[in-house]
Amino acid sequence: MNDVRELLGKAADDAGRPVISTEAVYAKAARVRWRRRTAVSAAAVCAVAAGAFVVPQLSSAPAGPRTSSVGSLAEEPGETPRDVRLLRLLPHLTGTVEEVSFADIIKHASPQPPEPSRTGPLDGQYEIRQDGGVGYLTVDVMDAEAVAKKLGGAQAVRDLCHPTNGEPAPDDCVREELSGGRVLTIWSDDMDYGDGTPQWGPELVARLTLADGTLLGVRDSTGFEADIVQGPLLKTPPLTRAQLRELVLRPELLPGS
Numbered sequence: 001m002n003d004v005r006e007l008l009g010k011a012a013d014d015a016g017r018p019v020i021s022t023e024a025v026y027a028k029a030a031r032v033r034w035r036r037r038t039a040v041s042a043a044a045v046c047a048v049a050a051g052a053f054v055v056p057q058l059s060s061a062p063a064g065p066r067t068s069s070v071g072s073l074a075e076e077p078g079e080t081p082r083d084v085r086l087l088r089l090l091p092h093l094t095g096t097v098e099e100v101s102f103a104d105i106i107k108h109a110s111p112q113p114p115e116p117s118r119t120g121p122l123d124g125q126y127e128i129r130q131d132g133g134v135g136y137l138t139v140d141v142m143d144a145e146a147v148a149k150k151l152g153g154a155q156a157v158r159d160l161c162h163p164t165n166g167e168p169a170p171d172d173c174v175r176e177e178l179s180g181g182r183v184l185t186i187w188s189d190d191m192d193y194g195d196g197t198p199q200w201g202p203e204l205v206a207r208l209t210l211a212d213g214t215l216l217g218v219r220d221s222t223g224f225e226a227d228i229v230q231g232p233l234l235k236t237p238p239l240t241r242a243q244l245r246e247l248v249l250r251p252e253l254l255p256g257s
Contacts, residue, residue: 086122086139089250092243095130097137106198106226119143120216122253127230128238134231135201135238136221139253144213160185160207170205172241178249181211186245198224201233204241206248216253220244 083099090097102125103109118124120141128135142150158164161173170187177183185207191200201222208216223233239247251257 082122082124083126085252086126086137089247089252090239090243093128093130093238095128095238098127098129099124100127100136101125105228105230106224108228119146120253120255121257128234129231130238131234132232133223133234134229135223135234136219137238138217138219138221140217141254142215142217143255147213147215160187183209184245184248186241186248188241198226200224202237204237204239204244206244208248210254214254216248218244218248218253 081099083097086099087093087097101112104112105127116123118141120139122139123141124139126137126139128137159175161169161175163169170189173185173187175183175185186204188202188204190202201224203219203221205220206218210216220237220239222235222237223229223231225233237244247253
């Protein structure tokens with residue numbers, strides 16, 4: 001699972017698009033593990049995988065000002081901001097929601113990368129401040145063509161709770177076959193895969209596959225530790241498992257809603 005962490009740690013390289021094709025990540029992790037066993041030590045591979053990243057350290061100084069906010073993420077003039085629309089779908093949330101860019105708050109990219117393409121109306125990365133901590137929600141929709149390209153021919157509806165590639169099953173994994181050919185899978189991940197930047201805290205992950213091959217992924221994260229952080233990790237993910245399930249099944253997250 002260390003290899004999975006290293007691959008997930010590169011999510012910020014996609015300029016704001018979270019990695020939701022779990023099968024592709026596990027497949028790559030298996031190949032990395034095989035090469036590791038036959039070539040170099042785990043420490044050397046970790047150093048290569050980290051690349052320009054540094055070992056995460058919590059800064060004792062206040063976090064620097066954010067340069068990305070909902071105002072800097074392209075939206076149509078007069079359109080209700082995405083974070084406001086998302087908040088309307090979270091009636092039980094006790095904290096605040098702000099759309100952010102991981103390219104900014106994790107990689108401190110300058111100049112800012114181009115606005116990522118969006119398939120779903122609420123695709124994005126959202127900072128959740130509550131209970132004295134900072135967590136994150138990421139929403140990402142991929143159409144069937146993008147899913148097929150990402151998975152390289154692997155089945156999008158495979159049972160993630162019972163992997164066949166040698167990896168252990170995700171913790172607390174529940175797979176539901178819903179009406180209309182939809183498949184919903186939710187699992188928990190302690191994200192304890194070794195050093196890296198950012199060092200993500202525990203999270204819940206949900207993935208909804210539609211009959212037409214569209215894939216919706218949502219990460220419900222307690223936050224991360226890095227050289228500069230926006231605040232301490234939350235004690236639990238921003239949404240409970242039940243609340244995450246309710247959110248993922250909302251049609252407002254899907255194209256055409």
